[in-house]
Amino acid sequence: MTPALEAHEPLERAERFGLALGLMLAAALMWPLRHHVIDDTFVHLRYASHLAQGEGPVFNTGEHVYGCTSPLWIAFIADGMALGLNGLRVARVMGLLATLATIPLFLQLMRRSVRLPALRALATVAWSANAWLLMWSMSGMETPLAVALVIAGFVAFTEGKQWGTRPVRTGALWALAALARPEAVLLLLLWGITLLVDANNRVGLRRLVYGVVPPALVYGAWLLFARLFFGTFWPRALAARGAVHAGLDLPGLFGQLRVVAQTDGVPLLLLAASLAFGARAVRGRGPLAAQRALPWLWLLLTPLLYAARGVPPNSRYLLLVLPVLEWLAWRAADAWWLPRGAGPRPRRVPAAVLGFAATALAVLVNVGVYESQVVPQVERSTALLHGGLIPWGEWFKNHAPPGAAIAAPEVGAIGFLSGTRVLDLTGLISPELEPSPLRARDPVARLALARVARPEFLIDRAPRAFELLERSPYAAALAPLGRAPAGAERGRADSVYTFYRIDWSVLDTLAAARAAGGERGRGADTTSGATR
Numbered sequence: 001m002t003p004a005l006e007a008h009e010p011l012e013r014a015e016r017f018g019l020a021l022g023l024m025l026a027a028a029l030m031w032p033l034r035h036h037v038i039d040d041t042f043v044h045l046r047y048a049s050h051l052a053q054g055e056g057p058v059f060n061t062g063e064h065v066y067g068c069t070s071p072l073w074i075a076f077i078a079d080g081m082a083l084g085l086n087g088l089r090v091a092r093v094m095g096l097l098a099t100l101a102t103i104p105l106f107l108q109l110m111r112r113s114v115r116l117p118a119l120r121a122l123a124t125v126a127w128s129a130n131a132w133l134l135m136w137s138m139s140g141m142e143t144p145l146a147v148a149l150v151i152a153g154f155v156a157f158t159e160g161k162q163w164g165t166r167p168v169r170t171g172a173l174w175a176l177a178a179l180a181r182p183e184a185v186l187l188l189l190l191w192g193i194t195l196l197v198d199a200n201n202r203v204g205l206r207r208l209v210y211g212v213v214p215p216a217l218v219y220g221a222w223l224l225f226a227r228l229f230f231g232t233f234w235p236r237a238l239a240a241r242g243a244v245h246a247g248l249d250l251p252g253l254f255g256q257l258r259v260v261a262q263t264d265g266v267p268l269l270l271l272a273a274s275l276a277f278g279a280r281a282v283r284g285r286g287p288l289a290a291q292r293a294l295p296w297l298w299l300l301l302t303p304l305l306y307a308a309r310g311v312p313p314n315s316r317y318l319l320l321v322l323p324v325l326e327w328l329a330w331r332a333a334d335a336w337w338l339p340r341g342a343g344p345r346p347r348r349v350p351a352a353v354l355g356f357a358a359t360a361l362a363v364l365v366n367v368g369v370y371e372s373q374v375v376p377q378v379e380r381s382t383a384l385l386h387g388g389l390i391p392w393g394e395w396f397k398n399h400a401p402p403g404a405a406i407a408a409p410e411v412g413a414i415g416f417l418s419g420t421r422v423l424d425l426t427g428l429i430s431p432e433l434e435p436s437p438l439r440a441r442d443p444v445a446r447l448a449l450a451r452v453a454r455p456e457f458l459i460d461r462a463p464r465a466f467e468l469l470e471r472s473p474y475a476a477a478l479a480p481l482g483r484a485p486a487g488a489e490r491g492r493a494d495s496v497y498t499f500y501r502i503d504w505s506v507l508d509t510l511a512a513a514r515a516a517g518g519e520r521g522r523g524a525d526t527t528s529g530a531t532r
Contacts, residue, residue, distance in 0.1 A: 015107060018121025022103045022128030025363075026137075029129070029370060030096065033138045036378045037088070037385060041140035042393075042412030043429075044070065045087045046079035049416065056229065059429045060421045066230035067429040069237050071222060072179035073142035074425070091140035098144035099137035102323065103128050107150040109327050112158035114334040117353040122359040123330040129362070130322060131263045132315035133367040135378065142180050143316050149177035150184065151323050154295065164291040167195065167211030177220035181320060182235055186305055188215050190297050197290035231316040237429055238309070238409035248307050255313035256303045263315075264322055274329070278336025295324050297526050333358070381487065385413060388484030388497055393417025396457065405455035414459070421454050445472040447507060458500045461486050465496045473514070477507035 007044035011019070043059070047068045051057050057074055059067055068074055071092075080090030105511040106127045110120035112186060127133075136143040156166045174182060174191060177184040192212060198210040209314040223233050302321050311317060326508070337351035389410060396406060396418035407423040408414050424430040425444065432452045443449070443459055458478070460468045465483040481499040488494050 009111075011107075011172050012117035012121075013412065014117045014121040015111070015124075016408065018124045019104060019107050020490065021317060022107075022124045025125065026103060026128040026134065026474060028099060029367075030099065030137045032375060033134065033378050036135075036139045036382055038381055039143070039385060039389060039410045041045055041088070043144070044068070044074055044077060044091065044414040046412065046416040047074045048081055048087055048495065051075065052079035052081040058354060059415060063268050064230050065429055065431060066226060066232055066235050067424075068238070069182050069235045070142035070146075071178065071226075072176060073145055076145075084425065086180040087472055088140055095137050095144045098148045099133060100481035101172050102133065102144065102151055105148060105155055106323055106327070108155045109151060109158065109323075110330060112155065113327075113331045115123075115338060116334060116351055118348075119334050119355045122352075122355040123326065126267075126366075127323060127326055129370075131366045131374050132259075132319050132322065134370060135318055135374040136319065137387040139174045139378075141316065143319055146177055146180035146184060146325060147319050149173055149180055153177060153187070154324065154327070157291075157294070163197070163294075164195070164207060164211075167207045168214055171211045172218060175215040178215075178219050179222055181317075182238060183302060183305060183317065183320065185219075186302060187298055188219065190294055190301070191215075194290040194294050198262060204375050218237070232332050236431065248304070249310050250307070251508050252310065252313060253303060253307040256306060256318060259313045259315050259318055260322065260325070262373075263366050264325055264362075266365060267326045270333050270358055271325070271329035274332035274336040278332070278339070297327055299324050299328065324501050328470060330355075333500050343513060357393040373379075384487040385483055388486060390417060391414040391498075392429055392459075392482075392484060392499060396420055400457065404457065405453065406457040407453070408459040409461045411457075423449065423453055425449070446469065447472070447474050447502070448476070450504075450507070453500075454517045456502060457481075458498065458502055463493060463495055468500070474484040476509050476510060477503045479503060 014136055045060050047057050050059070050061065051074060055061055056064070057068060057071060059065060073094075076094055077087050077090050081087045103124060107120060107124040110123050114120050114123065133144070133147065134283055156173055157167040158165055159166045159169075166384045171188075171191065174184060174187050192215075195204075195208045195211045199205045227233055247439050299321050304320070306313075306317060333355070334351070337354060338348075390413050393413045393415075396414065396415055397420070399416060400406070400420045403421075405421040405423055406414055407425055408420065409425045411422045411424045411429055414420075422429065423433060425433060427433045430453075433449055444458070449455070462468060466480055469478060469480070472478065479501040483499065484497045486495045
């Protein structure tokens with residue numbers, strides 16, 4: 001195994017230059033994305049605002065539903081809001097700082113296992129230009145924090161003469177990562193398994209104990225709270241995704257590979273070439289065999305977990321494995337280009353030249369993705385939100401009567417900005433809307449939610465505005481309020497939000513008339529069942 005640098009060793013000149021260049025490059029590319037926001041950002045803000053007000057981590061006051069996937073992120077935002085700060089600004093600043101923090105952390109990871117300072121610096125510059133990392137940096141989402149914690153855990157993991165000799169710090173950091181993104185629990189499980197496999201002597205047993213205790217205290221405390229407060233250990237998002245797909249989603253797995261290859265195609269090729277042509281130099285030997293496999297297991301099993309759960313390919317989720325991919329690629333290249341038998345000095349210049357070429361190509365590829373995909377996507381999604389759900393959230397704040405409720409397919413901006421109770425038509429925030437009544441054909445048109453709730457307002461997403469009035473048998477009970485662009489759903493054309501006020505007295509009359517006329521269809525049964 002390559003000797004690791006100690007944490008106190010000063011940076012080489014090349015490393016200082018690479019770090020400064022990487023920070024400046026990332027900051028420059030983040031600036032045009034500073035207004036990025038998505039609807040899920042407001043979901044975090046809604047939970048955080050209630051937490052700051054002392055109502056607990058809830059979306060709707062008094063409803064203990066585990067609909068948040070990042071309790072650590074919500075807690076940080078809530079701290080800022082409790083101090084009187086703007087929650088969205090707090091989230092963006094934290095995202096900025098977390099993104100920038102990944103760059104020196106990545107350099108420190110390079111210093112643990114890459115011998116040539118020039119390669120460490122070049123790898124750091126390449127990471128700082130990652131288009132997917134930049135895309136989510138200023139969105140107010142938890143992704144940058146989760147990525148920073150994953151990298152920090154690997155920095156602690158690789159510290160010392162042998163990997164895994166800092167188990168307390170490693171376990172604590174990855175436990176925090178699991179509180180930022182739920183899939184990081186897999187990293188904790190892999191960490192525990194490798195510790196157990198390597199616990200074949202007194203030192204290994206001590207490492208096992210020290211490695212397990214911090215996650216047990218940190219993440220175990222949250223699990224206990226979640227079970228007592230929400231009645232479940234896991235976020236509803238995990239159960240919902242598992243319900244939509246059975247088996248391994250192979251098209252989704254290839255979709256993930258395409259997403260990764262768009263920004264990390266160069267590291268992928270570099271890793272493949274290093275393993276193909278320098279396998280003997282890369283392989284190495286050492287006593288902690290199981291723990292040496294940990295980063296590889298994390299890199300390979302995380303996409304498989306997503307595919308098994310039916311999670312659509314998404315750069316926001318895959319970002320958790322990208323720094324590990326790039327680290328392994330540069331570590332393998334360092335071992336290939338500078339084999340131990342030949343000595344590093346005669347090959348420093350060729351290795352640096354190859355590293356420079358790989359970095360230049362990686363940066364060019366990522367800048368291309370940034371210009372062609374990231375900036376247009378950020379501008380379009382942000383403009384749609386500011387032209388649609390954000391102003392309507394403000395409208396509901398000013399016009400919804402006290403105690404009103406809104407049924408919506410996207411609940412973040414509407415819920416946070418209106419301050420009104422929101423019913424999630426997907427069932428994620430509102431589990432009462434998930435059972436069979438809303439699994440019927442076109443449940444929105446049939447107003448199937450009447451079996452469990454009677455919201456004053458309804459938001460419908462459809463290809464055309466006011467289309468619900470054409471397809472609903474209870475159109476007379478719907479008073480149109482307006483419309484707003486919704487953009488394109490995954491794999492579909494652009495759609496439109498249409499906003500309605502529901503007159504339940506009219507619906508009761510229509511339902512009674514349908515029942516009296518002998519109508520026994522699914523729509524009549526579903527609606528009239530709530531009117532009795």
